[in-house]
Amino acid sequence: MATDDKKTAASADSFDVIVIGGGPAGYPAAIRAAQNKLSVACIDEWKNKDGAAAFGGTCLNAGCIPSKALLESTELYHRAQAEFATHGIRIAGATMDVAQMQKRKSGIVRTMTQGILALFKGAGVTGLQGHGKLLAPGKVEFTAHDGTRRTLSARQVVLASGSAPIELRSAPFQSPQIVDSWGALDFEAVPQRLGVIGAGVIGLELGSVWRRLGAEVVVLEALPEFLAIADQQLAKEALRAFKKQGLDVRLGAKVTGATVKGDAVEVRYTDGKGEQQLTVDRLVVAVGRRPYTKDLLAEGTGVKLDERGFIVVDEHCRTGIEGVWAIGDCVRGPMLAHKGKEEGVMVADLIAGRYGETNYKVIPSVIYTAPEIAWVGLTEEQAKASGRAYKVGVFPFLASGRARAMEQAGGFAKVVAAQDNDEILGVHIVGPLAGELIAEAVLAMEYSASSEDLQRTIHAHPTLSEAVHEAALNADKRSIDNINR
Ligand code: FAD
Ligand code: AMP
Numbered sequence: 001m002a003t004d005d006k007k008t009a010a011s012a013d014s015f016d017v018i019v020i021g022g023g024p025a026g027y028p029a030a031i032r033a034a035q036n037k038l039s040v041a042c043i044d045e046w047k048n049k050d051g052a053a054a055f056g057g058t059c060l061n062a063g064c065i066p067s068k069a070l071l072e073s074t075e076l077y078h079r080a081q082a083e084f085a086t087h088g089i090r091i092a093g094a095t096m097d098v099a100q101m102q103k104r105k106s107g108i109v110r111t112m113t114q115g116i117l118a119l120f121k122g123a124g125v126t127g128l129q130g131h132g133k134l135l136a137p138g139k140v141e142f143t144a145h146d147g148t149r150r151t152l153s154a155r156q157v158v159l160a161s162g163s164a165p166i167e168l169r170s171a172p173f174q175s176p177q178i179v180d181s182w183g184a185l186d187f188e189a190v191p192q193r194l195g196v197i198g199a200g201v202i203g204l205e206l207g208s209v210w211r212r213l214g215a216e217v218v219v220l221e222a223l224p225e226f227l228a229i230a231d232q233q234l235a236k237e238a239l240r241a242f243k244k245q246g247l248d249v250r251l252g253a254k255v256t257g258a259t260v261k262g263d264a265v266e267v268r269y270t271d272g273k274g275e276q277q278l279t280v281d282r283l284v285v286a287v288g289r290r291p292y293t294k295d296l297l298a299e300g301t302g303v304k305l306d307e308r309g310f311i312v313v314d315e316h317c318r319t320g321i322e323g324v325w326a327i328g329d330c331v332r333g334p335m336l337a338h339k340g341k342e343e344g345v346m347v348a349d350l351i352a353g354r355y356g357e358t359n360y361k362v363i364p365s366v367i368y369t370a371p372e373i374a375w376v377g378l379t380e381e382q383a384k385a386s387g388r389a390y391k392v393g394v395f396p397f398l399a400s401g402r403a404r405a406m407e408q409a410g411g412f413a414k415v416v417a418a419q420d421n422d423e424i425l426g427v428h429i430v431g432p433l434a435g436e437l438i439a440e441a442v443l444a445m446e447y448s449a450s451s452e453d454l455q456r457t458i459h460a461h462p463t464l465s466e467a468v469h470e471a472a473l474n475a476d477k478r479s480i481d482n483i484n485r
Contacts, residue, residue, distance in 0.1 A: 013150060013151070013152045013153065014039075014152065014153045014154070015038075015039045015040055015041045015126070015152065015153070015154045016033070016038035016039045016040065016154060016155050016156065016351075017029075017030070017033045017038050017039070017040045017041075017154055017155070017156045017157070017158065017348070017351060018040070018041045018042075018043065018132070018140050018152060018154040018156075018157050018158070019033070019040065019041070019042040019043070019157075019158040019160055019344075020043050020132035020133075020134070020140065020157065020158070020159050020160060020161060020296065021042075021043075021044060021057065021132075021159065021160030021161045021162055021328070021330075022042050022043070022044030022046070022055040022056065022057060022116065022127070022160075023044075023046075023056065023057020023058055023059055023060075023160060023162045023328060023329075023337075023340065024056075024057060024059040024060070024064075024328070024337035024338075024340050024341050024344075025057075025160040025162070025327045025328025025329070025337075025340025025341060025343060025344045026042055026044065026057070026158065026160030026162075026327070026328065026340075026344060027042060027044075027055055027056070027057075027116050027119070027120075027344075028341045028344040028345055028348075029042075029158050029160060029327060029343075029344030029345070029347055029348045030042035030120070030123075030125045030344075030348075031119055031120070031123045031125060031348075032344065032345045032348035032349060033125075033158075033348040033351060033352065034123040034124050034125045035123060035348075036348060036349065036351070036352035036354065037352070038348075038351065038352060039124075039126075040124075040125045040126065041125070041126040041127075041128055041152065041154070042055070042120065042125055042126070042127055042128065043128045043129075043130065043131070043132035043140070043142055044057070044127070044128075044129060045129070045130055045131045045132070045145075046061060047145070048061055049186070053129040053145060054109075054110075054113040054114075055113055055116040055117065055120075055127060055129075056109075056112060056113040056116055057162050058162055058163065058329075059337040060109060060112050060113050060116070061109055061113060062181070062182040062185065063181070063337070064337050065108060065109055065112055066105050066106075066108070066109055066185045067181075067185060067202075067205050067206070067209070067368070068368055069104065069105040069108050069109075070101065070105055070185065070209045071205060071208065071209055071368050071369075073096075073101045073104065073105075074096075074101075074208070074209050074210075074212035074213055075212065075370055077094065077096050077212060077213065078212040078370075080094045081094055083407055086407055087407065096190075096213055098187075098188065098189060098190060098213070099188070102186070102188065105185075128142055128144070129144065129145055130142055130143050130144035130145050131143040131295065132296075133295055133296060133297070133298060134157055134159065134296065134297050134298060134301050134303065134324065135151065135298045135301070136298065136300070136301060137157070137301070137302075137321055137322055137323045137324055138153055138154060138155065138157070138323055139151060139152075139153055140152045140153070140154060140157060141298075154323075155323060156323050156324075156325065156351045157323060157324050157325070158325045158326070158327060158344070158347055158348075158351075159293075159296060159303070159311060159319070159324065159325065159326040159327070159330060160326070160327050160328045160330065160340070160344065161291075161292050161293055161296050161328075161330045162291075162292050162328055162329045162330055163289040163290060163291050163292050163329035163330065163335055164289060164290060164292040165180035165181060165182070165285070165286075165288075165289055165290075166285075166287050166288045166289060166290050167180075167285065168197065168255065168258075168285055168287055170255055170256050170257050170258065171197060171255055171257070171258035171267070171283065171285055173285065174260050176282070177260045177263065177264070177265045177281075177282060177283060178258055178260065178265055178282075178283045178285065179282065179283070179284055179285070180284070180285055180286075181202050181206060181284065181286055183284070184206045184209075184210075184282075184284040184286075185206070187210070187282065190210060190213040190214055190215050191210065191215050191280070191281040191282040192215065192216065192281050193215065193216045193218075193264075193279065193280040193281045193282075194207070194210050194211075194215040194216070194217045194218070194280055194281065194282050194283075194284065195217075195218050195220065195265065195267050195278060195280035195282070195283040195284070196217060196218070196219045196220070196283075196284045196286055197220050197255050197267075197283065197284070197285050197286060197287055198219075198220075198221060198222075198285070198286040198287040198288065199219045199220075199221035199223075199226060199227070199249055199251075200286060200287075200288060201365075201367050202286040203219055203221075203284070203286035204219070204242070204247075204367055204369050205367065205368055205369060206284055206286060207219050207247055207284075208242075208245070208247065208369045208370065211245060211246060211247050212245075216246075216248070217246070217247050217248060218248045218250060218278060218280065219247060219248065219249045219250065220250050220253040220254075220255055220267070220269055220278075221249065221250065221251050221252075221253060222252070222253065222254040222255070223251065223252070224251055224252040225251070226238075226239045226249065226251055227239075227373075229365075230365075230373065230375060230379065230428070231375060231379035231380050231381065231414065231416075231426070231428040232379070232380070232381055233380065233394075233414065233428070234373060234375065234379075234414065234428045234429075234430045237371075237410075237411055237412065237430045238367075238369070238371065238373050238411075238430050241370075241371050241410055241411070241430075242369070245370075250269075250271065252271050252272055253269045253270070253271045253276070254269055254270050254271075255267060255268070255269045256268050256269055256270055256275075258283055261279075263281065264279055264280065264281055265279070265280050265281070265282070265283045266278075266279055267279070267280060267283060289329065289335055290308070290309055291305075291308070291309045291310045291311065291329060291330040291331070292329075292330060293305065293309060293311065293330060301321065301324070302319075302320075302321045303319045303320075303321055303324055303326070304319070304320070306332075310330065310331055310332050311326040311330050311331050312331075313325070313326050313327075313331045313332070315358075315360070316346065316347070316350060316356065316357075317331065317343050317346065317347050317358075325347045325351075327340055327343035327344050327347055328340030328343060328344070331343070333360060333363075334363060334365070336363065336365070338363070338364070339358070339360075339363050342358045342363075343358050346358050359446060361377070361445075362376060362377065362442055362445045362446050363376070364376045364435075364438045364439070364441075364442050366434070366435035366438065368435060371408070371410055371411045371430050371431050371432065371434065372429075372430070372431065372432065372433060372434035372435050373429070373430050373434055374428075374429045374430075374434035374435045374437065374438035375426065375427065375428040375429065375438065376426065376427055376438055376441050376442050376445060377416070377424070377425055377426030377427060377441075377445055378416060378425045378426040379416070379426060379428065380392060380414075380416050380426075380428075382426070383416050383425050383426065388418055388419075388420070388425075389418070389419035389420065390416055390417065390418055390419055390425060391416075391417055391418075391419050391451075391475045391476070392414065392415070392416055392417075392475060393414065393415045393417070393451065393470075393471045393472055393473065393474030393475030393476070393479070394412050394413070394414045394415075394471055394474055395412060395413050395414075395467045395468075395470035395471040395473075395474055395479060395481075395482055396409075396411070396412045396467075396482065397409045397410060397411050397412060397413075397431045397432065397464070397467055398410075399470075399481050399482045400462070400464060400466060400467050400481075401461075401462040402462040402463055402464050402466070403431065403432055403464060403467070405462070406432055406464075408431065408432040410430075410431060411429070411430035411431025411432070411434070412429075412430060412431060412467070412471070413427070413428070413429045413431070413437070413467040413468045413470070413471040414427065414428040414429070414471055415427050415441075415451055415454070415468070415471045415472045415474075415475050416428070416475075417450065417451040417472075417475050421450065422450035422451050422452055423448060423449075423450055424441070424444055424445055424449055424450065424451055424453075424454065424472075427441030427444075427445070427468065427471075429441075429467070429468070431464070431467070432464055433464055437464055437465055437467070437468055440454075440465060440468055441468060451472045451475045451476065452472075452476075454468065454469060454472035455469070455472045455473050455476070455478070457469065466481070470482060
């Protein structure tokens with residue numbers, strides 16, 4: 001339980017806790033530490049392209065939030081064109097004002113990042129904008145953006161320096177033609193031909209944004225399987241939907257080179273048939289992210305990096321050096337904002353002597369395309385590989401009255417449960433608002449629920465969540481609203 005930790009009167013240079021990095025891992029750690037009555041500083045060096053410093057890290061400035069803003073705008077545009085007539089809504093000549101779309105996105109980013117300043121003020125966190133470097137346990141060098149430098153001290157230091165896009169040697173960034181995900185969020189016009197390297201979460205979301213606005217999009221993915229990390233029944237359904245939307249996803253296509261020629265890019269790749277070539281106007285490299293720890297650690301701090309550059313930590317994010325912790329994208333585990341946030345909260349509670357735990361087995365994944373894709377826990381393939389007998393229940397949105405009313409009846413919900421004790425092992429959803437629906441499955445799994453628990457839970461009618469309910473029923477072939485197979 002809570003300790004009676006009293007906040008050490010923070011002098012300008014001395015704190016109980018210093019957090020380096022103000023992204024979705026670092027800023028929640030700072031706020032929770034302050035809630036725990038500790039004196040806290042959070043150092044962050046992020047600067048936006050206009051030169052303005054902003055808290056919020058990749059997520060708020062160049063990741064989760066701007067991408068969702070563009071996905072929303074473009075999906076509305078697409079639906080206005082492709083779907084409104086079905087509802088009887090006649091709108092002739094809808095056009096997209098890309099500048100306005102980008103202005104709206106930037107406004108959301110500004111409001112959200114400034115919101116962190118307000119949160120810091122409310123919680124009593126000292127926000128410091130500039131570079132932080134761990135000199136030794138308890139000692140942090142802070143260099144403000146104006147170059148002034150001072151040494152701060154803290155009983156505990158939390159490293160939350162995040163990640164950066166991976167650059168391909170075969171296709172080095174060359175703005176404006178060859179860009180990373182941040183560049184692709186900022187296009188001022190719709191490229192006629194867009195190449196995307198990597199059919200991961202980021203590649204699919206960005207490809208969808210520009211495809212909906214009319215770009216011819218080719219996604220090159222080195223692996224032979226689509227979304228290899230997801231349940232393959234889910235992945236197949238999603239791939240079918242993406243292809244129908246005109247997203248040209250080429251699997252087993254490994255990019256070997258890219259050359260800027262005038263305002264276009266010549267991309268070379270190999271697939272099962274040999275050497276291939278593709279010419280695009282813009283190329284987005286979305287092949288993943290790497291941990292970012294540049295100038296974060298002075299010589300001799302003892303903090304270790306693994307062979308891929310991640311800060312080595314245990315399951316409680318301890319680095320093994322007394323008083324030094326690390327959280328978020330710069331440590332092992334999925335690179336997701338909510339995973340980092342949970343680690344930040346855990347560490348801030350452990351520092352204050354409270355209970356803290358991150359349940360790494362129950363971290364939801366969401367891809368905010370249309371259809372949305374979301375899952376938690378084991379895929380059917382992983383359940384099979386584990387050797388434990390399992391059962392599967394599926395419910396298609398075609399049989400959901402709400403999904404039909406929304407004109408979004410593609411996809412399904414799927415529950416994988418253990419045959420022996422009925423424990424829910426995984427839930428997979430492809431379809432409308434899958435990212436919202438998965439929260440119920442996350443909560444169920446957090447409580448180690450059985451499929452029967454979901455079956456006996458009353459779901460409002462008509463809602464999309466009934467699909468999860470019916471999928472759980474179908475695991476025992478007791479679905480009411482669908483033929484049990
Ligand atoms: P970051 O957000 O990278 O923040 C680290 C901060 O630390 C940065 O501000 C950096 O400038 C600062 N910093 C680094 N070193 C220092 C230093 N030495 N001194 C001072 N400051 C320093 N995740 C999701 O969960 N959902 C999504 O929908 C989603 N969409 C994404 C879309 C895109 C296009 C991208 C690129 C990513 C997306 N992600 C998404 C991933 C998500 O953004 C990251 O997992 C998350 O931002 C990681 O949080 P973090 O705090 O660990 O690191
Ligand atoms: P993610 O890690 O989810 O962002 O996905 C990145 C994707 O990029 C993975 O599916 C990789 O297989 C893919 N990828 C990495 N390198 C290449 C390459 N040279 N050509 C095509 N795809 C690649």
